[in-house]
Amino acid sequence: MTPFRYERAADAGAAVATLTATPRGAFLGGGTNLVDLMKLGVATPELLVDVARLPYDRIEVRGDGSVRIGAAVKNSLLAADPTIRTRYPVLSQALLSGASGQLRNLATTGGNLLQRTRCLYFQDVTKPCNKRQPGDGCSARDGYHRNLAIFGASEACIATHPSDMAVALAALDAVVQVQGPRGERAIPLTEFHRLPGDEPQRDTVLEHGELITAVDLPAMAFAARSRYRKVRDRASYAFALVSVAAALDVQGGRVRDVRIALGGVAHRPWRARHAEDALRGKPAGESTFRAAIEAELAHARPLEGNAFKVPLARNAVVRTLLELAEDAR
Amino acid sequence: MIAAGAIGAPLDRIDGPLKVTGRATYAFEYPAEHAGYLHLVQSTIAKGRVASIDAGSARLLPGVIAVITHENAPRIEISDEDATLRVMQSDAVAYVGEIVAAVVAESSEVARHAAGLIAVTYEEHEHDVELSAGRPDLYAPEKVNAGFATDTREGDVDAAFAAATVRHDATYTTPYYHNNPLEAHATVAIWDDDGITLYDANQGPHGILDDVASAFGLPPERVRIISPYVGGGFGSKAFTHPPVIVTVMAAKVTGRPVKLSLTRHQMFSLVGYRTPTIQRIRLAADAGGRLTAIAHEVVEQTSRLEEYAEQTAVATRMMYAAPNRLTTHRLAKLDVPTPSIFRAPGETPGMYALESAMDETAIACGLDPIEFRIRNEPEVDPDTKHPFSSRGLVQCLREGARRFGWEGRDPQPRAHRDGRWYTGTGVAASTYPTRRRPSQALIRAGRDGRYAVLIDASDIGTGTWTALTQIAAGALDVPVERVDLQIGDSSLPKAPNAGGSMGIVSWGSAIVDAARKLRARLRDDYGGVVPADGLEAHGETGKNPEAERYSMHAFGAQFAEVRVDADTGEVRVPRLLGVFAVGRIINAKTGRSQLIGGMTMGLSMALHEETVLDPRFGHFVNHDLAEYHIATNADTKSIEASWIEEDDPHVNPMGAKGIGEIGMTGTAAAIANAVHHATGMRVRDLPITLEKLFPR
Helix, strand or coil: CCCCCCEEECCCHHHHHHHHCCCCCEEEEECCCCCHHCCCCCCCEEEEEEECCCCCCCEECCCCCCCEEECCHHHHHHHHHHHHHHHHHHHHHHHHHCHHHHHHHHEEEEHHHCCCCCCCCCCCCCCCCCCCCCCCCCCCCCCCCCCCCCCCCCCCCCCCCCHHHHHHHHHCEEEEEEEECCCEEEEEEHEECCCCCCCCCCCCCCCCCEEEEEECCCCHHHHCCCEEEECCCCCCCCCCCCEEEEEEEECEEEEEEEEEEEEECCCEEEEEEHHHHHHHHHHHEEEEHHHHHHHHHHCCCCHHCCCHHHHHHHHHHHHHHHHHHHHHH | CCCCCCCCCCCCCCCHHHHCCCCCCCCCCCCCCCCCCEEEECCCCCEEEEEECHHHHHHHCCCEEEEEECCCCCCCCCHHHHHHCCCCCCCCCCCCCCCEEEEEEEEEHHHHHHHHHHHEEEEECCCCCCCCCCCCCCCCCCEEHHHCCCCEECCCCCHHHHHHEEEEEEEECCCEEECEEEEEEEEEEEECCEEEEEEEECHHHHHHHHHHHHHHHCCCCEEEEECCCCCCCCCCCCCCCHHHHHHHHHHHHHHEEEEECCCCCHHHHHCEEECEEEEEEEEEEECCCCEEEEEEEEEEEEEEECCCCCCCCCHHHHCCCCCEEEEEEEEECCCCCCCCCCCCCCHHHHHHHHHHHHHHHHHHHHCCCCHHHHCCCCCCCCCCCCCCCEEHHHHHHHHHHHHCCCCCCCCCCCCEECCCCCEEEEEEEEEEEECCCEEEEEEEEECCCCEEECCCCCCCCCCCCHHHHHHHHHHHHHHHHHEECCCCCCCCCCCCCCCCHHHHHHHHHHHHHHHHHHHHHHHHHCCCCCCCEEEEEEEECCCHHHHCCCEEEEEEEEEHHHEECCCCCCEEEEEEEEEEECCCCCHHHHHHHHHHHHHHHHHHHCCCCCEEEEEECECCCCCCCCCCCCCCHHHHCCCEEEEEECCCCCCCCCCCCCCCCHHHHHHHHHHHHHHHHHHCCCCCCCCCCCHCCCCC
């Protein structure tokens, strides 16, 4: 671990100013991923600006029915929040399927979005990795990539984003509120994380110094009927091989609206818009569900070691939608 | 055998309150004044030599006390059999993760930072790290682990196979496994005028003492190893590994106490692992479901540095009757770390393969797998031809079947559903040899009615503190409250390590011997009254002479119920039941813990555990507890272990068989067999991960 300085930010403006002035600095939330990466030598910030104590620790229902989640809200509190549990159960389920109780007690909403891939080569500084060291090559593509991307990967990088929470947020049309050196901006969650392209070192569209202050969930009545299904190698404490966040609005046996996002399959939470488009207005049933997700999976480009994720995602999506349709009866 | 007395009672752990209140001192926690902290630099290539080491900036870092490399490391004496311990004795690199430099600093943080500043360049040679059954350089070792013969042959397996009504010929594979005890390997080394003292996390201080003394040319009396509390070992703390040697070196170089605790990542290359295995099993049976031939041929690996040959096929030699028999072990020498003992070496991977093959052959014979095993029960040990001192396998199978509700089971695979889940049940046999090793012990009676029991035994979380106290109390015929046990210190009477399920029975035998001598002297020489300055007696046991006349093993039967998600192939194990024939249980509470712990390890092996080696680099890709998956609480539901009454007067004076390992032998096969029953799919390649099962 490289020595670093630590500062606790007085307010968001100061945090942004301090970090903007420190090119090799980083914000510190719960630290559940960043501190690990520092121990591994993957992250070597010279300054940590602790933002976990900034006053963004509330979950508030706003006048337009949307919900604003402060960036410092802990994962465990967000998962337990009654509004979230009733209006957006997919989010609560996603949070509870991730990490462990201890980690969720520390991890923040903003920090969760910014956790980095668990690609094993990325985490090993002795191996080439374009995300860690652009231009060094990708060790995973011809190596062990069982849990890496089937969608949207590039020659340079096949990493996946590890968050469960972000997958639910992608399905819920969440918007990330950001404060930066040039003021505030709002970024749709589905555009917040990037595809690797030829800049795999950039996980998100955030510029250096930009601070997440909140995540907004728009009102979405049918999200009260939503689910998170995580498929993994053991019953707890493992990253998703494939996960599905879905909300389904069925009226008179037909799909009126639907949201589907997949986790564990891409460099960002993968919103399955092809599948959603194929479903709207169609009868709710296994054959439509299957055809819809196959329309999405037609865009998958798996590698030898993760080809199983294609049928796995298909089966998990069909099953999740069937369960939601069953709930609707 | 000694009287029951305290033996068998479900006594709470004597060390429990100390541990849960943080007062049990583990190796790294021992205070050492003015200590330096050690951090290791490991090779990033699998084969070659260190071309240069630039430690300039590390040496300049404030707080750095010393940098050790092959250029300035103290010279040590290591035999060829332990070549892995030749730390930094040359520039040669033999595996990824080999120690090439070490930093001692005023804090562990500075040491780690400095280690990261050391630039090592290599002359890299082409490496060879891939095990396969078709390698032309496979060789037969002279012996396999624990001194067993490499091969055994009887009759003509090929002819019997050709003539058989039912033939089963399949290959089973198991991956790399890493031990991963919760407590990282740690050593604190302190030199003084008398010699060196180590506070060390190990499974047997005397073994570490011997290696350190010989490596550093010290008389044994100048080395002391102290290890009263150890946070798990699973075999990885049984032998001396390179980190112990380098810590002693660092203390010698700096003239200061030195502390080392490995990182989880470092534990994957420096303290052993289980070799992958490739096991071909052939079983031939007649029309009546009686085996006519059993062949178990194993391919596995060792390192280029030294030989470790896992005894994978040894259990197959005595499990079932058949006139024609063959077992073989072949090794490849690879550019990898040296494998070592891990969770019932031999029996665990071997019984996965054998008991899977038994299930497949029972099905091919149209027989219930329990009935098939009973039909092939041998009258005497088929390998040694000695009678069994006791053999409770059939009783365990029958008792387990009764408790599990096996009777009336529909054997049809893929025929049972509960909603979206396929359900199935499976059974397999367990076994583990019952051996013991020479041990000494000393008991000192005081005028206050208390008995000090001294022995260099180890408690790696298994319950030794409690079980030996019970044995001593039973042998002395006093309440356990009057026994003061001291273990985990090489200055105590010499004893073998905690390994091979031999700990309690070896140590206990010596304690019983000491107790008998003490009681005899007290009675005969002192009229039953302890003299003013106390009275002591040494116990000493050698090999068990009965082992020459009897075949001694523990047995068990394991039953598993599984559910397999029809959409995803995820496997869940709602129920495991084990019934064991293990002689007399010393402590019903800690004993049960050991058995269900073993079964949990078997579940973990069946479904989760696997270390992946990347052949391009020769390194282990997954090397932490997030990615090396061990079963979590959520993966274990009902796990029950029980035992049958078994009176075996031949094994040792307690009538006990070691139970540290039998719990995990056969578990993986029971689960794999249940998965086949549930899905109709036979997985012969562990772990049973979902992509091997779910419909494409």
